[in-house]
Amino acid sequence: MIMSNNKEFDVIIVGGSYAGLSAGMSLGRSLKQVLIIDSGLPCNRQTPHSQNFITQDGEKPSEIAKKAKQQVSRYQSIEFYEGIAEKGKILGKGFEITTQQGDKFTSNKLIFATGIRDIMPDIRGFSECWGKSVIHCPYCHGYEHRNKKTGIFINNERAFHLTQLVNNLTDKLSILTSGVSIFTVEQLEKLGKHQISIIEDQVIAFEHKHGQIKNVILEGDKKVSFDAIYSSVPFEQHCNIPVELGCELNEQGYIKIDAFQKTNIPGIYAIGDCSSPMRSVANAVAAGNFAGAMVNMELTEERF
Numbered sequence: 296m297i298m299s300n301n302k303e304f305d306v307i308i309v310g311g312s313y314a315g316l317s318a319g320m321s322l323g324r325s326l327k328q329v330l331i332i333d334s335g336l337p338c339n340r341q342t343p344h345s346q347n348f349i350t351q352d353g354e355k356p357s358e359i360a361k362k363a364k365q366q367v368s369r370y371q372s373i374e375f376y377e378g379i380a381e382k383g384k385i386l387g388k389g390f391e392i393t394t395q396q397g398d399k400f401t402s403n404k405l406i407f408a409t410g411i412r413d414i415m416p417d418i419r420g421f422s423e424c425w426g427k428s429v430i431h432c433p434y435c436h437g438y439e440h441r442n443k444k445t446g447i448f449i450n451n452e453r454a455f456h457l458t459q460l461v462n463n464l465t466d467k468l469s470i471l472t473s474g475v476s477i478f479t480v481e482q483l484e485k486l487g488k489h490q491i492s493i494i495e496d497q498v499i500a501f502e503h504k505h506g507q508i509k510n511v512i513l514e515g516d517k518k519v520s521f522d523a524i525y526s527s528v529p530f531e532q533h534c535n536i537p538v539e540l541g542c543e544l545n546e547q548g549y550i551k552i553d554a555f556q557k558t559n560i561p562g563i564y565a566i567g568d569c570s571s572p573m574r575s576v577a578n579a580v581a582a583g584n585f586a587g588a589m590v591n592m593e594l595t596e597e598r599f
Contacts, residue, residue, distance in 0.1 A: 302401065304403075305329065309409055309536065314568075315408035315566070317580045318584070330402070376398070382539075390562065406566060406590060409532070411530040413528050413530050449526060450472035469493070471494050496517065499513060
């Protein structure tokens with residue numbers, strides 16, 4: 296719950312995972328009054344380990360977040376609210392956020408670190424494996440699955456690009472298109488050159504043990520064994536408030552930002568997964584740190 300009766304802040308950060316906490320630290324070190332609103336449900340909560348983040352390589356995501364919150368909490372100008380931001384309003388000089396519990400808070404600036412919600416396909420076993428052995432990023436998870444029997448479960452323009460990256464990590468590679476593949480003649484020639492097979496049979500289910508993939512079940516009750524599967528799923532914004540306030544989305548569905556993490560609405564910033572396809576803890580922390588500095592600079596210039 297909130298740690299004081301304060302209702303007015305310099306900055307409200309909606310989302311208190313890696314990006315939000317990083318922005319909070321940057322602002323707290325500049326003595327800004329900050330409220331961080333967080334539901335406590337990060338999108339990577341099912342992922343057992345975080346990789347490719349210097350000093351934290353292989354650590355549990357929950358432990359990184361726990362340590363980060365402990366460190367951010369040391370800054371006395373930062374307060375936390377456990378709950379869900381439900382509504383937003385643009386005021387004459389700032390913003391108002393209303394939580395699901397009915398509490399209202401105002402601020403001069405808003406930072407959205409609200410992430411995205413993955414939309415799981417209607418395939419038995421997929422969601423249980425997501426983030427464990429069904430993975431999305433070779434930079435985040437590829438090294439741990441090197442030299443293993445691997446599948447690419449995608450049938451769109453990203454499939455070929457991802458296959459090129461994963462082929463660097465294993466030569467035991469197949470593409471599951473669950474339907475007629477859409478590769479060009481040139482792409483098919485390159486796939487054949489590297490002995491990468493294409494399986495067009497419909498994918499019915501994923502057999503697994505505690506989220507670790509064992510077999511992919513295809514139509515006709517055929518089974519193909521795999522140790523890891525790369526996939527890409529559609530997503531939606533985890534929070535509707537930015538769009539309701541007028542923030543534009545780009546063609547991919549992310550909140551549109553400029554080089555300074557600013558949205559098209561003055562005073563509103565977006566950081567982390569809600570505004571970038573680079574889904575990693577390291578990138579979220581970097582974006583938050585940078586946005587905190589930009590928001591502090593904007594507040595300082597307005598008040599100086």
